[in-house]
Amino acid sequence: MDRPAETDPRPVAARADLEGEPEAGAGETLLSRTLRANSLWIFLVLVVLVLGFSVARPQAFLSPFNIQSIFTNAATLLVVSVGMTYVIVSAGIDLSVGSVLVFSGVVAAKTMTGIGGQDSGWGPIVIGLVVGLLGGLAWGITNGILVAKAHIPPLIVTLGTLGMALGSAQIITGGTDVRNVPVQLTAVLGQGRLLGVIPWLVVIAVVVTIVGGLVLATTRFGRYTYAIGSNTEAARRAGIAVDRHLLKVYALSGLLAGLAGDLSLAYFTTTTIGGHTTDNLSAIAAVVLGGTSLFGGVGTMFGTVVGVFIPAVLGSGFVIIGVQPFWQSVAVGAVLVAAVFVDQWRRRARENR
Amino acid sequence: MVEALLEARNVVKQYGTVRALQGTDFSAYAGTVTALIGDNGAGKSTLVKCLSGVAMPDGGEIFLDGQRILLDSPTSAQRLGIETVYQDLALAYDLDAAANLYLGRELRRPGLLGMLGVLDKAAMRNGGAGALANLGVRLPAADAPVGSLSGGQRQSIAVARAVAWASRVIFMDEPTAALGVVQRERVLEVIRRVRDSGVAVVLISHNMPEVLAVADRIEVLRLGRRVARFAAGDVDVEDLVGAMTGALEASALGANDVEANDVEAGAQTGGEGNTNGGNGR
Incomplete structure (x- = not known):
């Protein structure tokens, strides 16, 4: 694949010398490398958006209520996007997250109502939440086995489990949402706040994001995820257990979708079966907006956070300044296409060297 | 014989x-x-x-x-x-030279962090620089992704990795x-x-x-x-x-x-x- 000798148009003498060749990397500073990073540019876009809306309507946009609702609305998507970041960095894709989220919410709700009822205490609630997590994990492991062991393309695998998870949720509920979830769950996890200030949903999402970011950036698990996404065959030849690692990555994505299902159930007090059909695309868009390459090998959790908040800020801001909020979808779509275009262009520039 | x-x-x-x-x-x-x-x-x-x-x-x-x-x-x-320099080099192009040299053999921090899988990036960077220096290779930036280097530099990294191990x-x-x-x-x-x-x-x-x-x-x-x-x-x-x-x-x-x-x-x-x-x- 990479045989520059055959394609390199430059004369031999002009080619690389083993020692100190003045290539693109030459004299590169931390600053210039940071400027090249996709996530920085998209972060600047977010900053400009926030500043713009703040200047236009400081009272409304910067009100504690608005800030809190932006964060709360983004919490479940953020949790899902953390898992999606791992999947996309490993050069995969997970379309099933929205359905898995619904499935987890349904099995959690059914468990809670089945053994506890609406007035139940924490025992049934905790069991229900764990069942929700396990439900997500099970779908994630299913995805992982089909991708890593059966070698079916992840797009197809997760398209299949998207349908299966959602269908299963509908079969379990007969198609109608479970509404009589325990009051305690929604009162504490859904509406409660840490120290009366920060909603628990946000706290959980932030913790998941920080842990997910640290693991991705500093551990061997993260390094293997990048290596596999960058060059699967090289990772395999280097002795990395590629199949097992991919299995873990998809399992993680499923588990986090399950957690998001629990959070969503607590927040909305219902299973919202019909409300997550585009969650997968929202998560993928957030991850890619944040500079993670759809081709794998590149990406940061910081970028994903920015990618989650751009649509959230746009949506909230448009409402406040009186623009139809539908423009949010238009704007995010356009920025998404631009982000991928830039990524492809950079890759092509690199391959042509 | x-x-x-x-x-x-x-x-x-x-x-x-x-x-x-x-x-x-x-x-x-x-x-x-x-x-x-x-x-x-x-x-x-x-x-x-x-x-x-x-x-x-x-x-x-x-x-x-x-x-x-x-x-x-x-x-x-x-x-x-037994090590191999593959014809296609088998490098992860998005990772830097040190990460490629230690691919599959990552060094971990001592103590609890290491048990959690935290990498010792500084040690790998030093070791990687040493392995490259042994071959007389000098890279423009130690943490540039391998894919941004020239074909010759990439090849040197692949050779250095095999020689090192x-x-x-x-x-x-x-x-x-x-x-x-x-x-x-x-x-x-x-x-x-x-x-x-x-x-x-x-x-x-x-x-x-x-x-x-x-x-x-x-x-x-x-x-x-x-x-x-x-x-x-x-x-x-x-x-x-x-x-x-x-x-x-x-x-x-x-x-x-x-x-x-x-x-x-x-x-x-x-x-x-x-x-x-x-x-x-």
Whole structure:
């Protein structure tokens, strides 16, 4: 694949010398490398958006209520996007997250109502939440086995489990949402706040994001995820257990979708079966907006956070300044296409060297 | 004669109906550069795959230091001190040089953080810089992704990685293919230096002058069999090409062959290697 000798148009003498060749990397500073990073540019876009809306309507946009609702609305998507970041960095894709989220919410709700009822205490609630997590994990492991062991393309695998998870949720509920979830769950996890200030949903999402970011950036698990996404065959030849690692990555994505299902159930007090059909695309868009390459090998959790908040800020801001909020979808779509275009262009520039 | 460090006997490898290796023998000696040559399709790459753990042979035996070994994965080969510079380099282009040098062998922080899997990036960066410096490689920026480097620099990193970890045998599949004149010379110099450290170097190359310049011994494959072995001093390019293409028959080769007894004229009598197939799956 990479045989520059055959394609390199430059004369031999002009080619690389083993020692100190003045290539693109030459004299590169931390600053210039940071400027090249996709996530920085998209972060600047977010900053400009926030500043713009703040200047236009400081009272409304910067009100504690608005800030809190932006964060709360983004919490479940953020949790899902953390898992999606791992999947996309490993050069995969997970379309099933929205359905898995619904499935987890349904099995959690059914468990809670089945053994506890609406007035139940924490025992049934905790069991229900764990069942929700396990439900997500099970779908994630299913995805992982089909991708890593059966070698079916992840797009197809997760398209299949998207349908299966959602269908299963509908079969379990007969198609109608479970509404009589325990009051305690929604009162504490859904509406409660840490120290009366920060909603628990946000706290959980932030913790998941920080842990997910640290693991991705500093551990061997993260390094293997990048290596596999960058060059699967090289990772395999280097002795990395590629199949097992991919299995873990998809399992993680499923588990986090399950957690998001629990959070969503607590927040909305219902299973919202019909409300997550585009969650997968929202998560993928957030991850890619944040500079993670759809081709794998590149990406940061910081970028994903920015990618989650751009649509959230746009949506909230448009409402406040009186623009139809539908423009949010238009704007995010356009920025998404631009982000991928830039990524492809950079890759092509690199391959042509 | 010194005993071979790495020896393959009667190795068979079949891809569907194609018999890429039809009972191939091969030997490499410690502190010696052995060139493995042959025309396209002669089975060089397949043999290297079998000897570096990438592919499992369907038959035949492999010995390291006289001990029969089973190479069922690149990892098992690496554990035995056998490293390979792949033709496609096998680098993760989005990672930096140090990350590639330590790929699959990452250093972890001491203590609790290490148990949690936290990498010791500083130590790997230092070690990586050392390994590259040993080869006289200087990179513009230590943490630039390998993909942003030139073809020559990438190749140097792949070579440095194999050299850094190989303690017994190192396979180099066309290691100078992407290189300019100066770099090529430098890689050949590295090959000699690695040889002098006692490692068995196996060089796969199409470049006959290069083979003659650096190899101590030459083994020739044709149609999945070893057809000749030479001591480098005794041959010229014509002999090599003759052996590769079959223009020079085994009988004629006898005159030049350092180990005339071993000339594989007998191979034509069809050593079906499957009978030895303890190495198979």
